Amino acid sequence: MAGDRRPYARDNDQRDSVKRRSEARQQSASGAEKGATRRAKFVSNEESVENKLKLSTIGLVKLEEFQRIKGELEEERQRAAANTLARSAAKDSDPEAQPGKPTKKQRTKNKQPRAVLSFDDDSGDDNVVANKPRKNPDVDTSFLPDAEREAGESQQREALRQQWLRDQEVLKQESIEITYSYWDGTGHRKQATCQKGWTIAQFLNQCRSQVPELRSCSVDNLVYIKEDVIIPHHYTFYDFIVNKARGKSGPLFNFDVHDDVRLENDIRVEKDDSHAGKVCERAWYERNKHIFPANRWEAFDPEKTYGSYTIRDSKQGASKRTW
Incomplete structure (x- = not known):
């Protein structure tokens, strides 16, 4: 049995050695191919230049011509190498730049506009961007500040004010007829012509010239x-x-004075008719201010509202009535 096992062992050893030798040959062949490929990458340019030089210098060529052709081929090789370097650098800087694939800038440019929310019919083009809102020329903008308009309004107000002042000056120059009564306990009717712009002092000065009893008195008295x-x-x-x-x-x-506004008219209805004013000496007023009619007189107060007039009814026990 031992003798029978030995031939089988030798056969196995032979098969293993053959297998190992075939694998080694395959590995060496693949390594040689890879090395040849690498060498071909580095020497391809050199071989192409040499081949071009051989093809361009067939036969007898002068030394100057040979050197010129060789220099041109070297320059061409350097330009090709520079272009290859530039392309590789561009690929390294923009990894997305691949042949046939658009760059990021191109994709941004070709990007479709974003859809805008709209309640219109869907039949319209979705890519149409909504128009920018425009101003309505019919809207009232008078409440907005406008320097030019405000300056014009200010000038107009000033012009109206000046016109009003001129009209008032004309009004002050108008003449009026004033009926008054010199009062010394009894009335003595007189009339004086003066202007609306005159003061009471100017009016009293004219009264002095009309009433002989007042010529010796000053206006202040x-x-x-x-x-x-x-x-x-x-x-x-x-x-x-x-x-x-x-x-x-x-x-x-x-x-303008009438005889008596209460004799022929309803005393409950006040009229615009006026009573004659009284001119008297201050000394007489001081002596008689406690008796009628001086006891009713009081100094004018522009802030006071005098209201309606009052009368006394002797039949009603001197009761006071007001309208």
Whole structure:
């Protein structure tokens, strides 16, 4: 049995050695092919230049011609190497740049516009971008600040103010007829012509020239009473006319006088008719201010509202009525 096993062992050893030798040959062949490929990469340019030089210098060629052709081929090889280097550097800097694949910049440029939310019909083109909203020319913008408009309005207001002042000056120059009564306990009717812009002091000075009893008195010693109100000397007739001022028993701005507004008219209805003003000496007023009619007189107060006039009814036990 031992003799039978030995031939089988030798056969196995032979098969193993043959297998190992075949694998070694295959490995050496593949290594040789890889080395040849690497060498071909590095010497391809050299061989191409040499081949071109051989093809360009067939036969007898002068040394200068040979050197010129060789220099041109070297320059061409260097240019090709430089182009290859530039392409490899561009690939390294932009890894996405692959042949046939668009770059990032190109993809951004070719990117479709984002869809815009719209409630219109879907039949329209989805790629149409909504128009930018425009201003409505019919909207009222008068409330917005506008320097040019404000300057124009300011000029217009100033022009109107100047026109109003001119109109008031014309009004002050108008003449009025004033009926008054020199009062020394009894009335003596007189009339004086003056301007609306005159002060009470100017009016009293003219009264002095009309009443002989007052010529010896100065204006400061005279008193003017209108509608039971003592008028200060610095006021003008224009002030009462414009402001429609009134006294205790009637308006101060009417100077036309009637006999008595309460004799033929309803006493419950006040009229714009005016009573004649009184001019008297201050000394007489001081002596008689405790008796009628001087006891009703009081100094004019522009802040006071005198309201409606009052009368006494003797039949009702001297009770006071007000309308």
